[in-house]
Amino acid sequence: MKIVIDMQGVQTDSRHRGIGRYCMSVTRAFAGLSHGVHDTTVLFNAALDGVDEAIDALADGREHVRRRTVGPLRNTSFDDHANDARREAAERIFTHALDVERPDVVWLGSVIEGLNDDALVPHELPQAFTVATLYDLIPLHDPRQLGQARPRDWYMHRIEVLKRCDLLLAISEWVRSDAIERLGVAPERIVAIGAGVDARFAPSPPGDSHTTLLQERFGITRPFIMYNGGFDARKNALALVEAYASLPDALRAKHTLVLVGRVDALAAERIAETMAATRLRANDVVFTGYVTDAELVRLYQACSLFVFPSTREGFGLPPLEAMACGAPTIVNDATSLPEVVGSPDAMFDATQPSAMSARMEAVLTDAELAVRLRRQGLERASQFSWQAVAARACAAIESAVVGVGRKVRESTIRSLPRLPHYRVNATNVAETLPRLRRWPGSVAWSGPLPDAGPALAADRYRLGGYARLRGATSAADWLTLLEEEDTGLARNHALAQQCVVEQAIAASVAPVLSDDDLARVADALTRAAPGKHVRWLVDVTHIAANDLGTGVHRVVRSILREWLAHPPEGVRIEPVAYREGRFHHAHDYACRLIGIDPPGDLPDDIVAITGNEVYVGLDWAMESLPSSAPLLRTWRRAGVPVHFIVYDLLPITMPWAFHAQSQERFTEWMTTIADVGDALHCISRTTAGEVATWLGEHTTGRQPVITSFELGAEAGKERRSGSLDSRLEHAMCARPSLLMVGTVEPRKGHEQVLDAMELLWESGADIGLIIVGHRGWLVKELAERLQMHAEKGKRLFWLDDADDETLETVYKRATALLAASHGEGYGLPLIEAAQRGKPVIARSLSVFREVAGDYPSYFHTDTPEGLATFLARWIVDRPLAGSHPVWRSWKESAASLQDAIKANSGPGSPTG
Amino acid sequence: MNALFRRGLRNLLHFLGRHPALKRAIVDLVYRFPALDGKLRTAAHRAIHPEAALDVDASRLPDASRRAYDRMRGDPRK
Numbered sequence: 010m011k012i013v014i015d016m017q018g019v020q021t022d023s024r025h026r027g028i029g030r031y032c033m034s035v036t037r038a039f040a041g042l043s044h045g046v047h048d049t050t051v052l053f054n055a056a057l058d059g060v061d062e063a064i065d066a067l068a069d070g071r072e073h074v075r076r077r078t079v080g081p082l083r084n085t086s087f088d089d090h091a092n093d094a095r096r097e098a099a100e101r102i103f104t105h106a107l108d109v110e111r112p113d114v115v116w117l118g119s120v121i122e123g124l125n126d127d128a129l130v131p132h133e134l135p136q137a138f139t140v141a142t143l144y145d146l147i148p149l150h151d152p153r154q155l156g157q158a159r160p161r162d163w164y165m166h167r168i169e170v171l172k173r174c175d176l177l178l179a180i181s182e183w184v185r186s187d188a189i190e191r192l193g194v195a196p197e198r199i200v201a202i203g204a205g206v207d208a209r210f211a212p213s214p215p216g217d218s219h220t221t222l223l224q225e226r227f228g229i230t231r232p233f234i235m236y237n238g239g240f241d242a243r244k245n246a247l248a249l250v251e252a253y254a255s256l257p258d259a260l261r262a263k264h265t266l267v268l269v270g271r272v273d274a275l276a277a278e279r280i281a282e283t284m285a286a287t288r289l290r291a292n293d294v295v296f297t298g299y300v301t302d303a304e305l306v307r308l309y310q311a312c313s314l315f316v317f318p319s320t321r322e323g324f325g326l327p328p329l330e331a332m333a334c335g336a337p338t339i340v341n342d343a344t345s346l347p348e349v350v351g352s353p354d355a356m357f358d359a360t361q362p363s364a365m366s367a368r369m370e371a372v373l374t375d376a377e378l379a380v381r382l383r384r385q386g387l388e389r390a391s392q393f394s395w396q397a398v399a400a401r402a403c404a405a406i407e408s409a410v411v412g413v414g415r416k417v418r419e420s421t422i423r424s425l426p427r428l429p430h431y432r433v434n435a436t437n438v439a440e441t442l443p444r445l446r447r448w449p450g451s452v453a454w455s456g457p458l459p460d461a462g463p464a465l466a467a468d469r470y471r472l473g474g475y476a477r478l479r480g481a482t483s484a485a486d487w488l489t490l491l492e493e494e495d496t497g498l499a500r501n502h503a504l505a506q507q508c509v510v511e512q513a514i515a516a517s518v519a520p521v522l523s524d525d526d527l528a529r530v531a532d533a534l535t536r537a538a539p540g541k542h543v544r545w546l547v548d549v550t551h552i553a554a555n556d557l558g559t560g561v562h563r564v565v566r567s568i569l570r571e572w573l574a575h576p577p578e579g580v581r582i583e584p585v586a587y588r589e590g591r592f593h594h595a596h597d598y599a600c601r602l603i604g605i606d607p608p609g610d611l612p613d614d615i616v617a618i619t620g621n622e623v624y625v626g627l628d629w630a631m632e633s634l635p636s637s638a639p640l641l642r643t644w645r646r647a648g649v650p651v652h653f654i655v656y657d658l659l660p661i662t663m664p665w666a667f668h669a670q671s672q673e674r675f676t677e678w679m680t681t682i683a684d685v686g687d688a689l690h691c692i693s694r695t696t697a698g699e700v701a702t703w704l705g706e707h708t709t710g711r712q713p714v715i716t717s718f719e720l721g722a723e724a725g726k727e728r729r730s731g732s733l734d735s736r737l738e739h740a741m742c743a744r745p746s747l748l749m750v751g752t753v754e755p756r757k758g759h760e761q762v763l764d765a766m767e768l769l770w771e772s773g774a775d776i777g778l779i780i781v782g783h784r785g786w787l788v789k790e791l792a793e794r795l796q797m798h799a800e801k802g803k804r805l806f807w808l809d810d811a812d813d814e815t816l817e818t819v820y821k822r823a824t825a826l827l828a829a830s831h832g833e834g835y836g837l838p839l840i841e842a843a844q845r846g847k848p849v850i851a852r853s854l855s856v857f858r859e860v861a862g863d864y865p866s867y868f869h870t871d872t873p874e875g876l877a878t879f880l881a882r883w884i885v886d887r888p889l890a891g892s893h894p895v896w897r898s899w900k901e902s903a904a905s906l907q908d909a910i911k912a913n914s915g916p917g918s919p920t921g
Numbered sequence: 922m923n924a925l926f927r928r929g930l931r932n933l934l935h936f937l938g939r940h941p942a943l944k945r946a947i948v949d950l951v952y953r954f955p956a957l958d959g960k961l962r963t964a965a966h967r968a969i970h971p972e973a974a975l976d977v978d979a980s981r982l983p984d985a986s987r988r989a990y991d992r993m994r995g996d997p998r999k
Contacts, residue, residue, distance in 0.1 A: 273953055274953060274954070277953070298949035299948055446988065447988055447992075508992075511992050515992070527990060527994065528982055530993070531987070534989055535986040591981065615981060616983070617985060617986060
C-alpha cells in the first residue's frame with residue numbers, strides 16, 4: 010500500500026511534549042516494520058519547525074521513508090479571525106498534497122493542532138482511506154478547559170475531523186471506550202494500539218551512583234518520592250503534596266518530595282499555599298524545573314517511589330517510563346492508568362482521602378512490597394514497545410483497508426473541474442500549446458500528424474532538456490508536448506486535481522487574499538505534486554559567472570559536459586546559479602558548454618522545487634554557499650537530497666600555505682556542507698579519509714555519507730602543440746629539463762626545488778627547470794627570487810600565462826615532470842605527464858601513490874640537499890617507470906560520480 | 922533591524938554558552954512560563970534559520986506558479 014503520514018505532530022509545540030514523542034516513535038517503528046511491504050511517505054508542513062530534527066530522528070529508517078513538504082503557508086492559526094481566508098486556502102492545498110500521489114492510506118499523526126500555530130488539517134477528508142491517531146478527549150470531560158469561544162470552535166472542528174476519519178488509532182483502551190461513548194464512533198472504526206517506551210528508559214547499571222548529580226544539580230540529599238508531569242488541575246499534584254504531608258513525621262523526614270516538570274506561576278502559587286496549609290517546610294519539596302531526558306532517566310532510576318495521581322490520562326507515559334527505569338510505581342486507579350501499571354498493588358483510589366498516603370506509606374515501609382512493585386513494573390514495561398504499537402497500527406490499517414478496498418470517498422468526490430476542451434490538429438497545434446499551458450484542459454487530436462516536429466527551442470527543451478536542443482524532432486513529439494499539459498478526462502489526474510483546487514480557491518477566498526498571499530498559495534499548490542521529470546540541479550554559480558580555468562573548474566566543465574550530453578537514465582540535468590536569494594536556471598552557461606547558441610525562449614527562470622530533484626554542488630561554491638545554504642536547507646526538508654563534491658581539505662590540513670581569511674572561509678564552507686549535505690563525494694580516497702577525520706573531530710550529531718570517485722583524464726586525445734620562445738626552445742633542447750606544472754603557491758614546493766636546483770647548478774650539474782603556472786598567494790619573495798634569478802632565461806624559466814598549446818610543447822620537450830607539492834586533492838598533472846610518456850618525479854604523498862601507483866620515482870626528503878642528491882642520481886640513472894592504475898576517461902568519471910549520487914539519494918528519491 | 926536582532930540573539934546565546942549556570946537559571950525561569958517559552962523557542966529558531974525570509978512573493982514566481990496565480994486571480998484570456 011502507498012501510505013502518507015502527516016508529521017505535523019512532531020513539528021508544532023507538541024514536539025516538546027508526549028504527543029511529539031509518540032508521533033515520532035510510532036512513525037519510526039512503522040517505517041521499519043513496513044519496509045518492503047508498504048511504500049511510506051512522510052509529509053511535513055514547511056511553515057512549521059522541527060523538520061531537521063525529525064529527519065535526523067528518522068535517519069535510522071532513511072532507506073525506508075520518502076519525505077515531502079507542503080507550503081510554506083504561514084499565518085493560518087485558528088486563534089485569529091484574520092487568518093481564516095489563508096487557512097482555508099492552506100487546508101485545501103494540504104488536502105491536495107495528501108491526495109495527489111493517490112495513496113491508499115493517509116495517516117494524520119496529530120489532528121488537535123493549529124490553534125496558535127500554522128498546523129493544518131484537511132479541508133475535506135482525503136480520498137484515500139484516512140486514519141488518525143487519537144490521544145484523548147479529555148477537554149470534552151471538562152469543557153471549561155477550552156475557555157473562550159474561539160478555542161472551543163477550534164477544538165470542536167478538530168473533533169469533527171476525527172469523527173469523519175475511516176479509522177481511529179486510540180493510544181489506550183480507555184481512550185477507545187471514551188471515543189465510542191462521547192463521539193459515537195462505531196466500535197469497529199476505532200482500535201487501541203497502546204504506547205511504547207524508548208530503550209533509553211532502563212534501570213541504572215550496577216554500581217552507577219547518581220548521588221553527585223542529585224545533590225549538585227537538584228539539591229536532593231535524601232531518598233525521594235518523585236512526580237513527573239504537568240501541574241494543571243487534572244494532574245492532581247496538590248493531592249500528592251497533601252498526601253506527602255500526611256505521611257508519618259519520621260517517614261516524611263527521611264524522604265523529600267521531588268516535583269519534576271514545568272510549574273507555571275499559578276500552579277506554583279497553589280502548591281505554595283498547600284505546603285503552607287499542611288505545614289511543610291520549603292526544603293521538604295524540590296522543584297527541578299526543566300530536566301533533560303538523560304536527567305529524567307537518572308531521577309527515575311534513583312527515586313524510592315514514583316507517584317502518579319492524575320485523574321484523567323489518555324495513556325500515562327511517565328509511570329511507564331518510571332517502571333521501565335525500575336522505580337516502584339503507584340498510580341491513581343482511574344481512566345487509562347490501570348492499563349499501564351497492570352497490578353492492583355500499584356494502584357490507589359485518589360477520590361478516597363488518605364488512600365494515596367496509605368499506599369505511599371506501605372511502599373516506603375515495606376521493602377518486600379517495594380521490591381515486588383519494582384519487579385512487576387519492569388516486567389510490565391517490557392510489554393510496551395514501539396514496535397508492538399506499530400505492529401498493531403499496521404494490522405489495524407491493513408485489515409480495515411482490505412475490508413473496504415481502495416475507496417474513492419463518495420462524500421468527497423471532487424466534481425469534475427470546469428476545464429476547457431481543446432480540439433487539436435496538425436494545423437493548430439503550435440498555436441494551441443501556449444494556450445493549453447496557461448489554461449490546462451483535455452485534448453482531443455484529430456487528423457494526421459504534422460509533417461515536422463516542434464521547432465522552438467523551448468519546446469525541444471521541454472521534451473528532454475538540453476540533450477534535445479540539438480538533433481531532429483519528430484511529429485510524434487507534438488503528442489508528447491500535449492500530454493505534458495493535458496489534464497485528460499480523469500478526475501484523479503494531478504493537473505486536473507490542481508485545477509479543481511484552484512477553482513475552489515478562486516471562487517472562495519482568492520478575492521480577499523493579498524497578492525503576496527495568493528502568490529504563496531499558487532506556489533505551494535503548484536509544488537504540492539512531485540514534478541514529472543527527475544531533475545539533478547547542478548550548482549554552477551561561480552563557473553557560470555567566471556571560469557577561472559582552475560583544476561576545480563576543469564573538473565566541473567568535464568563532468569557537466571558529459572552529463573549534459575549523456576544524462577543519467579530518466580534524469581534531466583539542470584545547471585543552476587544562485588543570485589538575488591534564489592537559484593535560477595543557467596541556460597546560457599549550459600548551452601555554451603555543449604557548444605550551441607543559447608536560444609532566448611527557454612522557460613522557467615527561477616528554480617521551483619517539487620521534491621523530485623537532487624542538488625549537486627559540483628562547483629566549489631565558497632562565496633555563494635553562506636547565502637544559499639538557508640535555501641538549500643528548505644530544499645533538503647522538501648525531500649531534495651543534497652550532494653557536494655569535496656576537492657581537498659588543504660586550507661585545513663596545511664594552514665601555513667593559505668591566508669588566514671581563506672582558512673576561515675574554507676572551515677565555514679566545510680561546516681556548512683557537513684550540516685546541509687546528505688553526501689560528500691571526494692575526488693580521492695585520501696581526501697575522503699581526511700574529510701571523515703575532520704567530521705569526526707568537528708561535528709556532532711548527523712554526519713553526511715562520504716564517498717570517493719576518480720577524476721578523468723583523456724588518453725590518446727589529439728593535442729595541439731604550439732611554438733616556444735626561442736631561448737626556451739634552445740634551453741630545453743640543450744640539456745635535461747624538469748617541468749613543474751601548477752599555480753605558484755607555498756604548498757607546491759617550488760622553494761625547495763629552487764634551492765635544490767641552485768645546489769645542483771653550483772655543483773656543475775647542467776639541468777633546466779621550467780615552471781608553468783600562474784602566480785598564486787603568499788609567494789612574494791619566491792616570485793621576486795624567480796624574476797631576479799641569475800639563471801632566469803638560461804636554465805630557469807617561469808611561464809606564468811602559458812596557454813594549452815605551449816604547455817603541450819613544454820611537456821613534449823621536458824625530460825620529466827617534477828611534482829614536489831606538499832599536499833594535493835588529486836594529481837592530474839601526474840596522469841597527464843604519464844599519458845604523454847614522460848617520467849614523473851614526485852614527493853611521496855599518499856594521494857600521489859593512489860593516483861599514479863608505482864609510475865613516479867618518489868622522493869621522501871624535505872631538504873634542498875636531499876632533493877638535489879635525489880635529482881642528480883635520477884638524472885644519471887633514469888629509472889624505468891613502474892606500473893600505474895588504469896586511469897578513467899571523463900565519461901567514466903562522470904558515470905562513477907553519478908552512481909555515487911544515485912546510491913546515496915535514498916529509495917524513492919529522485920535518482921532516476 | 923532583523924539582522925541586528927539576530928546578531929544580538931546569537932551573541933547572547935554564545936555568551937550563555939560560556940556561562941552554563943546562568944543559562945540553567947534562565948532556562949528554569951523561562952520554563953515556568955509556557956507561552957513565553959514557546960515564543961522564545963520560535964524566535965531563537967528563526968534567528969538561526971532565516972528561511973522564512975525565503976517565502977515567495979508575487980513579483981518573483983516560477984512560471985508554473987505564475988500561471989496558477991493568474992488562473993486564481995482571474996481568467997488570463999479575458
